[in-house]
Amino acid sequence: MGKLDDNKKQKQDALLETAFQLFMTKGISKTSISDIVDRAGVAKGTFYLYFKDKYDIYDRLICHKASELFRQAALELSTQPDGIPSFEDRMVFIIDSILNQLIANPDLLKFISKNLSWGIFKTALSTPVYNEEFNFSQLYANYLARSLEKYSQPEIMLFTIVELVSSVCYSPILYKEPVDIETIKPYLFANVRSIIRDFRIEVEK
Amino acid sequence: MGKLDDNKKQKQDALLETAFQLFMTKGISKTSISDIVDRAGVAKGTFYLYFKDKYDIYDRLICHKASELFRQAALELSTQPDGIPSFEDRMVFIIDSILNQLIANPDLLKFISKNLSWGIFKTALSTPVYNEEFNFSQLYANYLARSLEKYSQPEIMLFTIVELVSSVCYSPILYKEPVDIETIKPYLFANVRSIIRDFRIEVEK
Amino acid sequence: MGKLDDNKKQKQDALLETAFQLFMTKGISKTSISDIVDRAGVAKGTFYLYFKDKYDIYDRLICHKASELFRQAALELSTQPDGIPSFEDRMVFIIDSILNQLIANPDLLKFISKNLSWGIFKTALSTPVYNEEFNFSQLYANYLARSLEKYSQPEIMLFTIVELVSSVCYSPILYKEPVDIETIKPYLFANVRSIIRDFRIEVEK
Amino acid sequence: MGKLDDNKKQKQDALLETAFQLFMTKGISKTSISDIVDRAGVAKGTFYLYFKDKYDIYDRLICHKASELFRQAALELSTQPDGIPSFEDRMVFIIDSILNQLIANPDLLKFISKNLSWGIFKTALSTPVYNEEFNFSQLYANYLARSLEKYSQPEIMLFTIVELVSSVCYSPILYKEPVDIETIKPYLFANVRSIIRDFRIEVEK
DNA sequence: GATGAATGAGTATTCATTCAT
DNA sequence: TATGAATGAATACTCATTCAT
Secondary structure, X not given: OOHHHXXXXXXXHHHHHHHHHHHHHHOOOOOXXXXXXXXXXXXXXXXXXXXXXXXXXXXXXHHHHHHHHHHHHHHHHXXXXXXXXXXXXXXXXXXXXXXXXXXXXXXXXXXXXXXXXXXXXXXXXXXXXXXXXXXXXXXXXXXXXXXXXXXXXXXXXXXXXXXXXXXXHHHHHHHOOOOOHHHHHHHHHHHHHXXXXXXXXXXXX | OOHHHHHHHHHHHHHHHHHHHHHHHHOOOOOOHHHHHHHHOOOHHHHHHHOOOHHHHHHHHHHHHHHHHHHHHHHHHHOOOOOXXXXXXXXXHHHHHHHHHHHHOHHHHHHHHOOOOHHHXXXXXXXXXXXXXXXXXXXXXXXXXXXXXEEOOHHHHHHHHHHHHHHHHHHHHHHOOOOOHHHHHXXXXXXXXXXXXXXXXXXXX | OOHHHHHHXXXXXXXXXXXXXXXXXXXXXXXXXXXXXXXXXXXXXXXXXXXXXXXXXXXXXXXHHHHHHHHHHHHHHHOOOOOOOOHHHHXXXXXXXXXXXXXXXXXXXXXXXXXXXXXXXXXXXXXXXXOOOOOHHHHHHHHHHHOOOEEOOHHHHHHHHHHHHHHHHHXXXXXXXOOOHHHHHHHHHHHHHHHHHHHEEOOOO | OOHHHHHHHHHHHHHHHHHHHHHHHHOOOOOOHHHHHHHHOOOHHHHHHHOOOHHHHHHHHHHHHHHHHHHHHXXXXXXXXXXXXXXXXXXXXXXXXXXXXXXXXXHHHHHHHOOOXXXXXXXXXXXXXXXXXOOHHHHHHHHHHHOOOEEOOHHHHHHHHHHHHHHHHHHHHHHOOOOOHHHHHHHHHHHHHHHHHHHEEOOOO
């Protein structure tokens, strides 16, 4: 990669990073392209060399940031010293890790949550947008394969869990409504386990 | 009620109805106040006589329309001829009714779903915004009271179910993603029942 | 005067008083007719029964309030116990009294000063706008007549003094710029006396 | 300076000049930004590239135009062939020159007068707003230094004279009220001289 | 006289996008 | 590639004035 390419990458990264900061703090509708380029220190025209419009940069960020959440959670799980946790335990661990990341960074939750459509989510989890985007789908398949239990409709199961968790955590983390996140967590984990069991295929012994 | 009051109500209703149609088809951000007043056949200033801004009319509509969904579902439940359905059965019936309404009117789902924050939801369900807004909270309490089973944290339970259902149904109804709504329904109902059972207080016999 | 007339007078007075308060605090351009009628507790249409527009009520107020300043000053002068003050002394006394009133009520100064055109001023001083508006012109003529000294062009003299004083006091009272009012007062009085002497007709002994 | 910079300066100048014309004829409140850009032949957005709002352009114009009056007066004084005029004579000359400029251009008087606060005035006279704005303060100090007579409180003296002259000339020039400007001039000059003498420090011989 | 709902022209301001340099 | 001055359509909101009741 030449010096020129580096330079190019630099501008794009500056734009992405600046946009992310602004979207988090001001929200997308209150953030103008002027805001972004001013703070990124590039010219207005340059923006259009890399992105179609505000929503283009936005979508790419959503994917990237959601992916990062899962990457970090998976990393934490992999460094756990314990024996062979069950599939259920792995899922709860992943969810807990993601929740803790969001609790530590509520602006990120604000940024992601209401815009995490299944379409974007699947993209983020399975296709590497950037160079080396993390692929959670593969990992999920891996967890399933290594599980002693078998599950029907694993995609629906994952979809349901993702929707439940992302939906339920939003208001408790950001507004402590109807209760704060720590209060609701045990119930949420119990519900997730119940849902997983609903999808479990009972095997004849 | 005099002629003047009638006229007043008429204008406001025209604005509400027109705004609803436009919000459903174009979305709120693409709908301008000019659009609304033009199609409602009133002057621009008249809008500001009744509403603070676009989001004021929007919030009132969200409340009203969400409330209508529950009112209709409750009405259907009350006209069922059967014996004494359990609390679980009642909840599933209500959810099914609401889902069917949304399936029949996907634009309404588009309009409501992503904006049904718990704050607005609670308002819509418990406080009569307009003259005779429907009150689901009361009905929910009533279902609980009439149930043989007892439940801990009924508010968290309701919150969880509402979030799960509204979140899970969105993409399947609108985009058949990851599967169509009819495919996912049985799983969803099973999950709802599991969640309800998670909140059930086991009583010693 | 019948009850009806009383009522009529009441509404008008309420409008005048409310408008004055608002003009003083918010300034005329930031004060709308809606503001005035809302706070006065009358209907919008009623405003137009008594006043042509915002500037009509404004002009009447300027006249009235300026007149009040002079009335008060003259009253204070008349209650002074001393012997026969000279014309110069009378003028300085009047000015001092008016300045003290404005120092005590800077909002009134803000309201009046920049809009005290000679046209309005003369009207205020000579023609009774309201029932019994105070007439300073008469008093001024009276002071001159009772003076031992004679003056050429008394109207120009009065005009010059009024412009000098109202212009010079504005910024020192409101912003202490370039110096505060108490610092500039002695100079101002000396200047006024010099100007009066400039207009004095020297009589051969 | 490149072609681009030239163009930039041109647009800004066009806006300043057009705004000045409109403010003079219609007054600031009746002049809209649309009026200005339409007549200047630039797009609306361009206005906001150079000015914050209507009042920004206004303030800059006031400063500039007031400054020009003094610059012209000083220029005329400097080209007088006579010997060593006294401080008094210089001041009266400057005032006469400015009055004559305003008599020749009453719209300019209308534009400037009622808005020439001491704050703006000092700014206009002492700080070079644009590239080469004229600095009267320096010249005033220079006149004082070269005078044989000494004066106490020269800033208050200047302030008083400026306020007196600008205030007294307004109505006579624009409306011949209470008398026309030529009638009042001799009195005004006499008053100015008296005021200057009031500030003179008598030196023991 | 008194009301106040309705009007709609008018204004400031924003901002995505273009294009000559 | 990169720039950033220029654009002008779009939009929210205000408010003096009218007029049917």
